[in-house]
Amino acid sequence: MVKGKVIFEDEEKVEIEYPCIELRDVVEYYFEIRTPDNSISPFSLVALPNANIIVSVYLSDKSQTFKIHREFGISDTSGDKISGSLTEAIAVIHAPGTHEFSVKLKPGVLYSCLSKDVSTLVDNHLSLQKYLNQKVIDELKLKSSFAERVQFVENWLLANMKIFSSDFKLNAVTKAIYYINNSRDYKLNIVSKEVGVSNPTLNRYFKEVLGISPKQCFKALRFKTALKNYRARHFPKIEPLLYLA
Numbered sequence: 001m002v003k004g005k006v007i008f009e010d011e012e013k014v015e016i017e018y019p020c021i022e023l024r025d026v027v028e029y030y031f032e033i034r035t036p037d038n039s040i041s042p043f044s045l046v047a048l049p050n051a052n053i054i055v056s057v058y059l060s061d062k063s064q065t066f067k068i069h070r071e072f073g074i075s076d077t078s079g080d081k082i083s084g085s086l087t088e089a090i091a092v093i094h095a096p097g098t099h100e101f102s103v104k105l106k107p108g109v110l111y112s113c114l115s116k117d118v119s120t121l122v123d124n125h126l127s128l129q130k131y132l133n134q135k136v137i138d139e140l141k142l143k144s145s146f147a148e149r150v151q152f153v154e155n156w157l158l159a160n161m162k163i164f165s166s167d168f169k170l171n172a173v174t175k176a177i178y179y180i181n182n183s184r185d186y187k188l189n190i191v192s193k194e195v196g197v198s199n200p201t202l203n204r205y206f207k208e209v210l211g212i213s214p215k216q217c218f219k220a221l222r223f224k225t226a227l228k229n230y231r232a233r234h235f236p237k238i239e240p241l242l243y244l245a
Helices: 134-142 146-159 168-183 188-195 199-209 214-234
Strands: 014-017 027-034 043-047 053-058 065-069 073-076 081-083 090-094 099-105 125-127
Touching: 014 146, 027 146, 053 134, 099 146, 134 146, 168 188, 168 199, 168 214, 188 199, 188 214, 199 214
Parallel strands: none
Antiparallel strands: 014 027, 027 099, 043 090, 053 081, 053 099, 065 073, 065 090, 081 125
16 A cells, blocks of 8 residues: 655755745646556555645656545556646655656636636646647657746746636635635635625636535645644644645
C-alpha cells in the first residue's frame, strides 16, 4: 500500500515558485514534481479538497500518474491535462521517472473559457490540448529548467490576460471566497448577505463558476485553514504549506 502525504516546501522532489505581482490574482503558484528513474517505489501525495484548476504538462516520456479514489479505485491520469475542483481528498501517485510541471490557478479565473466544462472537470481531468494550442505546449517542454518554464508561462499569461475576463457571477464568487478567507465565517446566509445576493443565487453562481456548491467550497476552505493551523502549531519551523491541490 502506497502511503500519501501532504507536501511542504522542504520536499526534495518538488520545486515551487510564486507568481509575479501582476499575476497574483490569477496564479496560486507553479510547481514541478520529478521522481528519479531508479526509484524503487512511486512517489505518492494527498490532493486535498479544493476549488482550483490545475494545468499540468509532462516533461518526460516516462511520466505516468494515477489517482486513487476511495469509491472508484485507481485510474490513470497520465498526459498533459487540466484538472478541476476536488470535492474530497484523493491520493496521487507519480511513477518513477515522472517529470511534471504544473500551474495552480486561483478559483474561477478560467470561468470565461471553461464555462461549458466546469461541471465536467469536477473530480475529473480533460486533455490540455482541448484548450491550449499544441505549439505553446511544445515550446514549454523545450525549456531546460524550472525557472525558464515559469518565466515562459508568466510571459504567456501576461500576453493573454483577456482569457481571465470576469463578470458579475465570478465577481460574486470571488468576493465570497475572499470574505470567508478573512472572516472564517462559513454560514451561507451570512456570506450571501455580505456578497449582496440570495442564498439560491449564490448557490447557482458557485455551481456555474466553480462546478461545486458553496457548501462544498466552504468545506475545502475550512479544511485548508485547519491544516494550516495544525502545521503552525506542530511544525512551526517548516516553510509554508505547498500543496493543497
